[in-house]
Amino acid sequence: MRAREHSAPSTGTAIEHVFGIVGRVRAAPFQASLLDVLPDGQADAVVEPLREGLRRHELAAGAWVDLRRRWVTGADSLFERLCARVPWRAERRPMYDRTVDIPRLLSFYEEGQPLPDPALVAARRALDMHYAPELGEPFATLGLAFYRDGRDSVAWHGDRIGRGSSHDTMVAILVLGAPRALLLRPRPGGPAATNTATGAATSATIRLTLGHGDLLVMGGSCQRTWDHAVPKTTRPIGPRLSAQFRPRNVR
Ligand SMILES: O=C(O)CCC(=O)C(=O)O
Numbered sequence: 001m002r003a004r005e006h007s008a009p010s011t012g013t014a015i016e017h018v019f020g021i022v023g024r025v026r027a028a029p030f031q032a033s034l035l036d037v038l039p040d041g042q043a044d045a046v047v048e049p050l051r052e053g054l055r056r057h058e059l060a061a062g063a064w065v066d067l068r069r070r071w072v073t074g075a076d077s078l079f080e081r082l083c084a085r086v087p088w089r090a091e092r093r094p095m096y097d098r099t100v101d102i103p104r105l106l107s108f109y110e111e112g113q114p115l116p117d118p119a120l121v122a123a124r125r126a127l128d129m130h131y132a133p134e135l136g137e138p139f140a141t142l143g144l145a146f147y148r149d150g151r152d153s154v155a156w157h158g159d160r161i162g163r164g165s166s167h168d169t170m171v172a173i174l175v176l177g178a179p180r181a182l183l184l185r186p187r188p189g190g191p192a193a194t195n196t197a198t199g200a201a202t203s204a205t206i207r208l209t210l211g212h213g214d215l216l217v218m219g220g221s222c223q224r225t226w227d228h229a230v231p232k233t234t235r236p237i238g239p240r241l242s243a244q245f246r247p248r249n250v251r
């Protein structure tokens with residue numbers, strides 16, 4: 001269904017902005033979704049009520065994921081605005097005896113810091129309203145990751161810096177831009193990797209293709225008993241970004 005080649009000048013400008021900042025010209029063209037049509041006269045992104053269309057999938061070992069497809073209508077215009085407005089940073093980190101590029105651009109908004117777009121404020125409010133009874137606290141921080149093309153990725157990990165390593169928590173991810181796979185698998189050697197009935201190892205990897213305003217919420221024990229990843233792909237693929245909402249002291 002994705003067919004409309006986005007010809008609005010704003011797309012090019014926003015993407016150029018992202019590449020300009022880091023001086024790496026690696027533009028994958030962005031294709032907006034035909035499904036991402038706003039009601040007449042509305043220029044902005046709209047966050048749909050969360051009680052509609054949200055489905056929970058129970059995973060092993062007390063982990064679960066909630067999925068809400070096309071949560072944000074007008075997600076492609078929000079994607080373009082975030083490309084242009086967010087102070088994206090290319091980061092490096094030590095690995096063994098050298099320093100390597102982190103294969104995506106990043107930006108982080110601490111608790112209390114103004115968010116870069118009103119649609120993200122609306123998204124956080126809707127998440128808080130829906131999940132507060134279960135989570136018992138608000139979503140406090142916003143992490144943003146920009147995947148320029150199929151070479152950008154995030155390796156297998158759980159969000160286990162802080163309380164995610166020891167407590168049940170939630171991480172809500174709004175995915176904008178080109179759809180690509182997010183994978184989930186039981187943490188190697190962890191409780192979800194063993195079939196409790198037979199004691200045999202299980203290795204079922206779950207593959208979710210997310211983009212254009214889809215929402216994924218990982219909850220329960222997910223961060224400590226499961227890992228997740230956005231793998232590299234050699235398929236020609238457009239740029240994608242994720243907005244991750246987390247409670248305080250979860251990273
Ligand atoms: O971009 C995504 O969908 C996932 C990002 C992620 O897992 C993280 O930043 O911890």
Ligand SMILES: [Fe+2]
Binds near residue numbers: 158228
């Ligand atoms: Fe993560």
